[in-house]
Amino acid sequence: MTGKVIETRGYHSLIRTYEYGDINCILQGKLRQENITSTNPVAVGDNVEIVYDEKTKTGSVINVMERKNYVVRRSAKLSKSIHIIAANVDSSYLIVNVSKPVTLLSFIDRFLVSNEAYRVPTTIIINKTDILNKKEKEDALILENIYQKAGYEVLFTSAKTNEGIDILRNRLKGQTSLFSGNSGVGKSALLNALQPNFNLKEGNLSDFYQMGKHTTTFSKMLFLDKDTAMIDTPGLKAFGLVAVEKDELAMYFPEFKSRLQDCKFYNCTHLHEPHCAVIAALENGEISLERYNNYVKIYESYDEY
Ligand SMILES: Nc1nc2c(ncn2[C@@H]2O[C@H](COP(=O)(O)OP(=O)(O)O)[C@@H](O)[C@H]2O)c(=O)[nH]1
Ligand SMILES: [Mg+2]
Ligand SMILES: [Zn+2]
Structure with missing residues (x-):
């Protein structure tokens, strides 16, 4: 039986199958060793083969199908091992803020280089347009100009006023999209704006300045409809480049x-x-x-x- 990984937690994963719905699975020991350079052999978005145990209603992942692409980050600075954030994504959305908390251009550029290397088309979303003062609005336009000139599409959104949400929803349709960005930029809030039923926990703004508090710790795939999937990722702090000479x-x-x-x-x-x-x-x-x-x-x- 085959399925798609929609959530992972260590060696446990939740697999969506046609036959039995969502099944809790573990990885087979053998699988763990095959991809030694990655800290997680199975990632959200992977298509996998599983063996299902009717008695326990759980499964075991026995094979990971070849990936169309994947997005990775280095597990830690200077570390050689990589962590696969998601696999088989059609497009990637990098959520950024020009205020509370401001996203560094160096972070954006490293992220874009990595996505180019893995051939994942990327769109930049400048979120929280509703709270920008005059100076920050100018900053947002400067940011838009920098990335449009580089060939990227830039969208403006507000999860509070719903600015840009319909445009975003249309673009997502029929695709598997990755939502990334620093902690606190509004990834979960945007997903909630797209579909209030998601009921994702949003972080408290004051937490971000204390650091270390993450409301999303694991990648998770959410569905707008059967063919439209979005992957909410944990907030990235830094972005080590992998596989780019x-x-x-x-x-x-x-x-x-x-x-x-x-x-x-x-x-x-x-x-x-x-x-x-x-x-x-x-x-x-x-x-x-x-x-x-x-x-x-x-x-x-x-x-x-
Ligand atoms: N005013 C305003 N607040 C937002 C917006 N998007 C997110 N927030 C708030 O910013 C905080 C962080 O949002 P969250 O979605 O948890 O960020 P995440 O860490 O990227 O998932 C929460 O308090 C949200 O309610 C927005 O467009 N406008
Ligand atoms: Mg979140
Ligand atoms: Zn030259």
Whole structure:
């Protein structure tokens, strides 16, 4: 029997099956060793084969089907092992805030590089538009401009006034979408706005400044309808890049990638070389300084590993 992983907790997972509905499953011992580099061999979104025990009404995962793609993060800084956040996603939504709590551009860019590397199309959602003052509204427009210029779609939402919620709901239709972002940006609140029946617990704003308090600890798949799934992920604090080689980094900045063939040197690092198409685009304003600076920062950070 096959099913889809909709929740995981350590070696336990909840699998949605056609035949028996949602079944609690454990992983077979053998499975655990096969994918030694990942801390979790089975992730939300995985399609799996299970053996069902009629007596206990539980199952055992015996095989994980090949993944179309997956999104990962490093388990801890400097750690070699990875944690699979979700598998088989059609699109990824990065929720950001320009206020309470403000999302760092360096975090956004690392996240985007990782999604490019894993070929997951990403949309940026600027949430909490209802609480922005004049200065923050300007910040939000600047942010929109930076990422539109880089080739990303940017949406504005408010989980309180429902701004942008219908547009978002339409875009999600028929897809499996990943909702990510720092703790407190409103992932759960947006999911509740999309479907009040979800009744997800929303964090208390004051908690975020105390740190360490997470209302969502595990990834979880929720359904708007049979064919529309969303994955609520635990709040990410930092984002260690995985599987991106230093000399490929520019490929994962879409606005760099489209210009690489115009650099004079095939091994151009876009840091200082003459006749560099990336630097030329930076100088004429087609590439934003913020993105370029983060490219340099990430490039240079490789030496720390
Ligand atoms: N004013 C306002 N508050 C929001 C909005 N979205 C989320 N919040 C609040 O921000 C806090 C964190 O939201 P939550 O959904 O738990 O964040 P998560 O950690 O990303 O899941 C909660 O108090 C929410 O009610 C929004 O669009 N506007
Ligand atoms: Mg949450
Ligand atoms: Zn170059």
